[in-house]
Amino acid sequence: xxxxxxxxxxxxxxxxxxxxxxxxxxxxxxxxxxxxxxxxxxxxxxxxxxxxxxxxxxxxxxxxxxxxxxxxxxxxxxxxxxxxxxxxxxxxxxxxxxxxxxxxxxxxxxxxxxxxxxxxxxxxxxxxxxxxxxxxxxxxxxxxxxxxxxxxxxxxxxxxxxxxxxxxxxxxxxxxxxxxxxxxxxxxxxxxxxxxxxxxxxxxxxxxxxxxxxxxxxxxxxxxxxxxxxxxxxxxxxxxxxxxxxxxxxxxxxxxxxxxxxxxxxxxxxxxxxxxxxxxxxxxxxxxxxxxxxxxxxxxxxxxxxxxxxxxxxxxxxxxxx
Amino acid sequence: xxxxxxxxxxxxxxxxxxxxxxxxxxxxxxxxxxxxxxxxxxxxxxxxxxxxxxxxxxxxxxxxxxxxxxxxxxxxxxxxxxxxxxxxxxxxxxxxxxxxxxxxxxxxxxxxxxxxxxxxxxxxxxxxxxxxxxxxxxxxxxxxxxxxxxxxxxxxxxxxxxxxxxxxxxxxxxxxxxxxxxxxxxxxxxxxxxxxxxxxxxxxxxxxxxxxxxxxxxxxxxxxxxxxxxxxxx
Ligand SMILES: Nc1ncnc2c1ncn2[C@@H]1O[C@H](COP(=O)(O)OP(=O)(O)OP(=O)(O)O)[C@@H](O)[C@H]1O
Ligand SMILES: [Mg+2]
Numbered sequence: 001x002x003x004x005x006x007x008x009x010x011x012x013x014x015x016x017x018x019x020x021x022x023x024x025x026x027x028x029x030x031x032x033x034x035x036x037x038x039x040x041x042x043x044x045x046x047x048x049x050x051x052x053x054x055x056x057x058x059x060x061x062x063x064x065x066x067x068x069x070x071x072x073x074x075x076x077x078x079x080x081x082x083x084x085x086x087x088x089x090x091x092x093x094x095x096x097x098x099x100x101x102x103x104x105x106x107x108x109x110x111x112x113x114x115x116x117x118x119x120x121x122x123x124x125x126x127x128x129x130x131x132x133x134x135x136x137x138x139x140x141x142x143x144x145x146x147x148x149x150x151x152x153x154x155x156x157x158x159x160x161x162x163x164x165x166x167x168x169x170x171x172x173x174x175x176x177x178x179x180x181x182x183x184x185x186x187x188x189x190x191x192x193x194x195x196x197x198x199x200x201x202x203x204x205x206x207x208x209x210x211x212x213x214x215x216x217x218x219x220x221x222x223x224x225x226x227x228x229x230x231x232x233x234x235x236x237x238x239x240x241x242x243x244x245x246x247x248x249x250x251x252x253x254x255x256x257x258x259x260x261x262x263x264x265x266x267x268x269x270x271x272x273x274x275x276x277x278x279x280x281x282x283x284x285x286x287x288x289x290x291x292x293x294x295x296x297x298x299x300x301x302x303x304x305x306x307x308x309x310x311x312x313x314x315x316x317x318x319x320x321x322x
Numbered sequence: 323x324x325x326x327x328x329x330x331x332x333x334x335x336x337x338x339x340x341x342x343x344x345x346x347x348x349x350x351x352x353x354x355x356x357x358x359x360x361x362x363x364x365x366x367x368x369x370x371x372x373x374x375x376x377x378x379x380x381x382x383x384x385x386x387x388x389x390x391x392x393x394x395x396x397x398x399x400x401x402x403x404x405x406x407x408x409x410x411x412x413x414x415x416x417x418x419x420x421x422x423x424x425x426x427x428x429x430x431x432x433x434x435x436x437x438x439x440x441x442x443x444x445x446x447x448x449x450x451x452x453x454x455x456x457x458x459x460x461x462x463x464x465x466x467x468x469x470x471x472x473x474x475x476x477x478x479x480x481x482x483x484x485x486x487x488x489x490x491x492x493x494x495x496x497x498x499x500x501x502x503x504x505x506x507x508x509x510x511x512x513x514x515x516x517x518x519x520x521x522x523x524x525x526x527x528x529x530x531x532x533x534x535x536x537x538x539x540x541x542x543x544x545x546x547x548x549x550x551x552x553x554x555x556x
Contacts, residue, residue, distance in 0.1 A: 200421055206411060206413070207408060209404075213401065214473065216424055
């Protein structure tokens, strides 16, 4: 392992002190050298991150695909999921993972209500009205959280071992989040591809008028789809509460990154969101370790802008749409 | 079966239909003919509920359906094969049919209906797993007709199904209609090919500039002086 190395160019000042301190990078003659184990470690981290992002962005993307609406409050739905998981854990002593089905069901119901009350009335409105409505939903949900639970950061810790495979370490909570996120995404994929409901959801996404003339109850499919998207956000919240602290504004981070991912992968595309998740996970993990975490976000956004400029249909293009 | 009473409709300020009234009885095959832009498609959209009329009523089997949404009308037995077919492009042929099985009856009889449709249009059977968007124009028309039939509608509205198709395919589709009327389906056909549609229907309406200007048995219209001059090129 130690024999193969990855060379990092650049002047001495550019390499983060932190990396050297933690022995991630060693100084050799004429430059710095990164260990291949570190490369592998970061690769593993990025894959784990990608699985988590997948469940977030696929939920957002299916909502966009079917309702053609930009749900800016998707991150806040994740925030609600995290809080519900948190409180069930703290008040009833449940394992946060056991709360997952409860959180999923609750967020599904919240999604149905939000769609009926807020989204349905603006489905045919100009996009500026839609934007303002979902932006207002951010404020509503954040303030509800603030009133109910104050601005404190809260988290739960799950006692799980650090798994080591050779020199590589895997955090068990992140591994569970990865597997859970991917499993939830694949379940949705199965529903979309194989069930009557899924076929109708895809029909509505592609041509709502034709869906109507074959008897599909389009408004109902739209409501259900929003519920499913919210449910995925809730599942993400449950999977992430052992990893990240929650406070009322935590959602904006997740919401934004989900947007970056679906624009990158292609609006309305399931596979696009999946691939986009891993790309962004990869960018974040690598730039995060090589430069800084703040830069990681910045680079992800740069990729986002580049895609908007040069390939607005996303990396997979129109064809990949659900 | 279907009554359209004094319907006027249009697109915001552009009025397209003026007090249109027509009747279709159970089991009839009715043609709706007229020049481009006359309002034929608009009328079908009103009947199926995709367009809300300014005034007038749509009655189906004695029930006023003017204010109920399209998918409910479809479930009561009205179906439209829209202009240009409009298959759902990124669903397979089979999924397009499956998506249309939205009523209990359609679901229960789905396998039988699909078998019948595949006998009627063998090419669809061959293309079963192909994405509908990649079918040829003619194949898409057949799929659009088949999709309508999955619902086993009481009333099937068909908008210019033969436009741009090879005569052989047109004949195939029209043969399927003949078979259908034997099955007790009521048909309303909008067509540019006036001769063909008059030959295969019982009655006809001529619509010009949003008004019904002539109606009668298809045979009468075939020999009508005005129709012959303006539409049959005699
Ligand atoms: N969505 C729309 N918005 C505005 N005007 C429309 C719309 N659809 C149709 N029209 C107008 O309404 C009039 C009637 O159109 P319609 O499609 O009903 O005609 P048609 O009889 O079906 O013609 P064709 O034989 O060419 O299909 C036309 O003048 C058309 O320009
Ligand atoms: Mg037309």
